[in-house]
Ligand SMILES: Nc1nc2c(ncn2[C@@H]2O[C@H](COP(=O)(O)OP(=O)(O)OP(=O)(O)O)[C@@H](O)[C@H]2O)c(=O)[nH]1
């Protein structure tokens with residue numbers, strides 16, 4: 001009998017084999033999953049915490065930290081901070097160990113950074129996804145030095161509502177000014193806020209962050225690093241520098257996820273914060289005019305008398321002017337809404 005590798009075993013077990021064969025056939029129909037089993041079903045799961053020149057830092061099972069690269073089968077799909085991924089290869093996490101990312105879970109949310117300053121190239125105009133799966137956007141604004149910039153905050157609110165991420169306004173430097181004015185501007189909105197300053201109790205902030213993946217965004221100098229260092233001692237985020245970009249820090253990293261420490265003896269998930277150095281703002285070019293309006297819930301009712309397809313820009317047709325003139329909403333809010341609508345087509349990034 002002609003025979004290849006497995007022949008001897010087969011011959012020796014012929015009788016049993018026959019019986020096995022019958023049994024296998026009988027059960028095959030009831031076990032279809034063995035045929036459609038995904039490739040790499042031994043993969044482990046991880047959470048991408050940093051991306052640096054084609055190398056991904058991933059938080060693996062039991063808090064292990066893995067270094068990984070993309071598997072070729074991912075094709076052109078990008079992997080960003082916050083992605084939940086499946087890994088194979090050397091997943092030991094030891095020095096020099098390199099795992100491969102073979103799958104990216106469907107994203108529950110995406111935040112895109114504003115198109116780069118360089119709008120002369122296609123590459124520069126593309127809005128890149130910088131963070132996936134965040135469920136809270138913490139807009140950090142100082143009450144003074146620098147003063148709050150409502151245009152920036154409004155832009156972030158639009159991005160948050162559009163991405164289906166809960167916004168929270170976190171006001172810093174409470175020792176320098178009162179929050180009354182800024183809270184008055186947002187009085188008509190259901191916008192949660194937190195207040196902090198030197199020596200302030202961080203418990204309320206930790207409570208809001210627990211169980212969430214929160215993205216921190218704010219202008220340079222508002223005290224983001226100071227806050228992160230207090231929330232996560234030992235993080236060593238540099239404080240007091242005007243800008244991280246161009247100074248050798250984070251030059252190739254646009255975001256990094258940091259695990260918050262446990263809250264007391266509680267076993268509740270303390271959550272993650274994602275710091276976004278170098279991300280000046282989130283892109284709105286792909287956001288429709290209607291979605292921009294969602295960032296201004298206090299103006300929505302005023303648009304019911306607008307003509308169909310109203311661009312809501314100043315003019316006789318738009319009903320918002322009359323609505324605001326009648327005192328139903330703050331004129332500063334309308335002005336900000338219109339600035340944002342206009343900025344989507346220009347490169348005015350900061351609102
Ligand atoms: N008065 C006062 N100053 C603060 C407070 N928090 C931070 N600062 C100061 O504000 C300056 C900027 O703080 P950073 O934490 O570096 O601000 P940042 O937002 O991280 O700025 P970048 O690093 O440029 O992104 C530093 O001089 C801090 O010491 C605060 O609550 N009150």
Ligand SMILES: [Zn+2]
Nearest residue numbers: 306310312318
């Ligand atoms: Zn209108």
